[in-house]
Amino acid sequence: MTDLKTLFTLSYGLYIVSSVNQEGKINGLIANSVAQITAEPVRIAVTLNKESLTHEYIQQTGLICVQPITEKASLIFIGNFGFRTGRTFDKFAKINHKLSKNGLAIVTENTSAYLILRVNNSIDLQTHTMFICSLEEAEMLDAVCPPMTYDFYHKELKGKTPKGAVTYQKN
């Protein structure tokens, strides 16, 4: 017996994952697939769907900005980064942000922190790529409001899981 509902008992956070391309264009998306995987040195894995524009940008520059979303973020704020492609829409146009020295967008509202990562290795997972990264720079932005869990997003905000997510299920 393989009950796929068991997969919903695994816990995750909710993150803005963004990158910058060779021309300096920025784009980001919402993902739950961010995790520290070693302590010394600090290594962080970020797993993204190959079809996303952010994936394309990461492949160009090897740069990623990860930001945990806080519990005070609205579904509208989250929706701005998810469920649409950055190919036809500037996701950062109406979002408060600044640029890091290497041109990554750092969202300064509804985020706990920013972590600037550099890709060291890419693992091909067919539909997705896991980027294994070192931590280049990191700073707290809101230490008071708790980071949003994926469970909170589903249960409190009634958020959905888009096709393309690592945890997507048809029903």
Add this chain to the structure above:
Amino acid sequence: MTDLKTLFTLSYGLYIVSSVNQEGKINGLIANSVAQITAEPVRIAVTLNKESLTHEYIQQTGLICVQPITEKASLIFIGNFGFRTGRTFDKFAKINHKLSKNGLAIVTENTSAYLILRVNNSIDLQTHTMFICSLEEAEMLDAVCPPMTYDFYHKELKGKTPKGAVTYQKN
């Protein structure tokens, strides 16, 4: 600036990860480093310290049982699986469990579900190995009590992070 406190804003669950060796001996440990990484097919990554006995057993048989711990689990229950090696101690002696058909221990108290995994690929991360696994069998055990997050373990139970964990920090 690299503020390592930002790493605590990443969210995880808390899991019993166990395996069985070639002689049928079982052992398990506590880990937060379990995550689904692709949807079709379902692939789950489990990252463990190379020095753990469970890591040794997994390398022998390629079999893993992952079980999310529920919020009703006590620090004593969790401590039974963590902070000690199974080399000198039978971690399952006083824990309610049954055996799967391939000899894995399925803990039947304080767990949300069990997921039986088979290792397809191993990624060497120096101190740790990431096992990339397919899902062979899975069943819900407790759909009522929420799965424990790593944050809950730290804040509510005042649980600690052992040396060897992917998220360990010295201070």
